[in-house]
Amino acid sequence: MEAFNLTSSGPPTFILNGIPGLEAAHIWISIPFSTFYIISLLGNFMVLFVVAREQTLHKPMYLLLFMLALTEIGGSCCIIPKALCIFWFSFKAITVDGCLTQMFFLSMFAVTHSAILVIMAFDRYVAICDPLRYATILTNARIAKLGLVSLIRAVLLILPEALLLRRLPFCANHVIPHTYCEHMAVVKMSCGDTKMNRTYGLVITFVIIGLDLTLIGLSYGLIIRVVLRISSKKVHQKALNTCIAHVCVILMSYTPKLFSTLTHRFGQDIAAHVHILLANLYLLVPPMLNPIIYGVKTKELRDKVGKYTCRL
Known part of the structure; x- marks a missing residue:
């Protein structure tokens, strides 16, 4: 079978096929996709804007x-954006370098996101279990350093994954049945020995999810x-309320990600369009x-957001 290497001068493109079996419904599928995407951007940019503008929110949690x-x-x-280009305009081609870049940054953001959830759990632990030392243990400078460490960890873990993939030859039929360059979807397009890629990807997934979830x-x-050692029910309620938002975010972040990862490797009986829809939704819904x-459960943030939205 004819193959091309990523370092060769052959046609350096992949074809992202969208959601196989549902091509006729791509336009309709794009409606919830674009709606969720716009709401996500508005919500997250509002958080960035409010936290940046309000001095009172320059605290570790915020x-x-x-x-x-x-x-x-x-x-x-x-x-x-690429998925919507596929749905709306059938712009399915993506260069190999573009595919690897997309895969790298997507994985890097996911690993960094996981590390930040760990830091947030530690933040809640210190706030509840050692409140008198909270201000000295978790300073703004220390939070910034932890964020930088999270980013560096993500780069060091994900970069070998991209480099291992780059060395592989890819078969002449380089159509990826997906809306984006997910690691395992790209690995399956290779006609070379992918054992190391599969093993490293699986190990990294379980090390990151396993370690972070354990912490x-x-x-x-x-x-x-x-x-449980505190006798006051009012204090119980207050302490647990501070954790509810974080627990909800954890469940929404890890559950679909783990399910998507496992079905890509072991879920051969699951329909391709079901897996790809889930793989997209876990990047859209959380x-x-x-x-x-966080806006609903965090009064201070809710009040500040309300102050700015009332001005619009």
Whole structure:
């Protein structure tokens, strides 16, 4: 079978085929996609604007929300504009370099997002379990450094994945049945030995999700232990209320991601269009809902957003 290498001078393009089996419905599918995308951008840019403008929100918790919004904007912007071009104009071609770049940044934002959720869990642990030392343990400068470490970790983990993929030869039939360059979707297009790519991708997924979820679970386990020792039901309620928004975001972030990753490797009986729709929705729905959740559950942020929206 004819193949081309990413370093060769052959035709360096892939074809993103959208959602196989639902090509006739692409225009209709684009309606919720574009709606969710617009709501997500509006919500997250509002968080960025309000936190940046309001000095009273220059606190660790809101700086973390600022970072979370950045990763959600970055992740959705990596894929949705291209997906909409496929749905609306049938612009399906993407260069190999463009495909690898999209894959790298999408994965980088996802790993950074996961690390920020871990820092947010630690923030809640310190706020509830050691409130007197909160201001000294979690300063704005320390939060900024943790955010930078999260970004560096993501780059160091994801860069080898892209480099391993770049060395592979790709078969003449280089049509990717997807709306974006997901790692495993691209790996499946290779006619070379992909064992190392598959193994590294799976290990990275479980190391990141496993490690981060373990740290989050540990933080909340310690929080629950401290809360149960407090006799006042009012204090119980107040402590748990501060964690509800974060727990909702965690469930929305990790559950569909893990499901999508596992079905791409082991879910051969799941219809392709079902998997691809889910792979897109987990990049659309959480970024859309997270600003709403934090806006509803965080009074100070809600009040500041209300002040600016009333001026419009």
